[in-house]
Amino acid sequence: MTLLGPKLAAAKLAGAATRAAGRGGGTSLPGRMLLRLEPDAITELAGRLPGGSIVISATNGKTTTAAMASAVLERTGARLVHNRASANMAGGVASALLAAAGRGGRMDGDTGLFEVDEFWLPRVAAALHPRALLLCNLFRDQLDRYGELDAIADRWAEVVEGQEHLVLNADDPLVADLGRNEGVKSFPATPSSGAVTKDLTPLYFGIDDDSLALPELQHAADSKHCRRCGHAYVYDAAYLAHLGHYHCPNCGQRRPDPQVVATEVRLDGVRSARFRLHTPAGEADVALPLPGLYNVYNALGAAALGVALDVSLADVVAGLEQVSAAFGRAEVIRAGGRDLVLLLVKNPAGANEVLRTLTLEDGRLDILGLLNDRTADGHDISWVWDADFELLAPRLGAMTCGGTRAAELAVRMKYAGADPAALAVEHDLERALDAALGGGEGPLYVLPTYTALLELRELLSRRGFTSRYWEQ
Secondary structure (H helix, E strand, C coil): CCCCHHHHHHHHHHHHHHHHCCCCCCCCHHHHHHHHHCCCHHHHHHCCCCCCEEEEECCCCHHHHHHHHHHHHHCCCCCEEECCCCCCCHHHHHHHHHHHECHHHCECCCEEEEECCCCCHHHHHHHHCCCEEEECCCCCCCHHHHCCHHHHHHHHHHHHCCCCEEEEECCCHHHHHCCCHHHCCCECCCCCCCCCCECCCCEEEEECCHHHCCCCCCCCCCCCECCCCCCECEEEEEEECCEEEEECCCCCCECCCCCEEEEEEEEECCCEEEEEEEECCEEEEEEECCCCHHHHHHHHHHHHHHHHCCCCHHHHHHHHHHCCCCCCEEEEEEECCEEEEEECCCCHHHHHHHHHHHCCCCCCEEEEEECCCCCCCCCCCHHHHCCCHHHCHHHEEEEEEECCCHHHHHHHHHHHCCCHHHEEECCCHHHHHHHHHCCCCCCEEEEECHHHHHHHHHHHHHCCCCCHHHHC
């Protein structure tokens, strides 16, 4: 046992005690304790993985993209150490590594796959020394905690230098700029890679499908100006918030040409999506068992990561087609005689895509909206006024508003044009769930913020309603 051994044992014991006391799943606390005992524990444990580590970060879609990447990489025989429960700050990454640490310093796995919170990315990446980094998007999220997007982009710019494999979303101007030639220098590859010094050539991914273009840039769009000269971008096609095809009429900056592309995209409500995948290794049709354009972007990111790591096209496609919904991300649970479809909403861009996907469903929509303002949600809930709930109002059958800010959600829906008679306010989660379940038949679409999703999971578990993902 190394000198780290007793600290690992103590942290594991703390995690076991937490779970036994019913105070959580032990996804972060053991890691936080380990880092207090040994600040370099992430570097020490990650260094024992012969396949190195892969890091994924984004404002939206980290958990789902990581689940897709896991399905792709496991087809190659990789044994992954993965923070599947989406605990994505330093404590969660440390906990995942701790759980894989066996006796004698051996690791139960050969490759790390970690989704990392956008604010924590510089710190965690510095500890992991990843051999591949996938950056998917930057949307306005929890301004009271993280600040403006440009501040996050500046922090990310420090991380990309030194990456052996860098995969970027060409359709997001802020993310695409991280790989511009003028902003990237020659540098030595990461110490664990064994690679020689080289110029960084990012691998870009994006969508090319005019049928998806919105009539105008959405109100919730964030990155509207060129970071080179400050002039407003002109969008030739806007697909999702500020993601799309853009150029600067002043200095000529434009969307990079992606090497991994989705065309012929077809969206099938809350059930699935299809697209044609183009890569340097060839083309293939992908039948994605997850809904929405946002999941097409997630799948493209995972596919591009596979391409960067020399995974075969057949394995990329097979992995994407077998992925299951991550916790709360289009997850379906049978409860009270109805299907609960859990669709996490936490910022304007993500909420708009969920709402846009819901409008593809037939008939009236029964909704349980759960709006919390706890620390992990962001105390500032003004973002609900930037989300296009007007899309939902004409289709609303009944909506129960719950959570700590239930009344504010009901007010937002009233201003969106919803019939006040269709709205009910119930702050207590258990009563809100029962009221929503008993208020109709057919699917019940649940739109929770992050902590509300965790609280709902706990409630459903107590009642014996779980999904396969929860047991992983």
